[in-house]
Amino acid sequence: MDQSKWRGPQRSPDVNLVPMIDVLMTILIFFVVLTLVMGEQTTLEVNIPAPDGATAPATSAAAADPLVIVVTGRGELQVAGRGMTEAAAIAAAQQQLATPEAIVVVTAEVQAPYERILQVMQRLQPLDPARVTLALSPN
Numbered sequence: 001m002d003q004s005k006w007r008g009p010q011r012s013p014d015v016n017l018v019p020m021i022d023v024l025m026t027i028l029i030f031f032v033v034l035t036l037v038m039g040e041q042t043t044l045e046v047n048i049p050a051p052d053g054a055t056a057p058a059t060s061a062a063a064a065d066p067l068v069i070v071v072t073g074r075g076e077l078q079v080a081g082r083g084m085t086e087a088a089a090i091a092a093a094q095q096q097l098a099t100p101e102a103i104v105v106v107t108a109e110v111q112a113p114y115e116r117i118l119q120v121m122q123r124l125q126p127l128d129p130a131r132v133t134l135a136l137s138p139n
Contacts, residue, residue, distance in 0.1 A: 073110070106132070106133070
């Protein structure tokens, strides 16, 4: 028997584009919703330094002279080059933050234990988290 009789008439395969369009529309909707959700997240405003030759915005004397707390390699705290206890450093930070627009900067030596830096930051954050910052140096 001839097998062509069993198969019936030969047709070229059809390509149905509707399922492919459905998948593409679903992916498009996913990315649109994802973009909308990501856009609603809160952002942090950062003052970027002005480029050379441009005028920088005027700053108050308190903002130009922050209180710098240094965590030494042995985990001790220094404020203005003097060794201090943690309670004294926190008190100095409270006094600094009593002035509007004053900031407190925590920095550390390269050998400073990370746990100690974290402890200091956690103690300072309740004072005013928007004006307490951590500064890193490449050295």
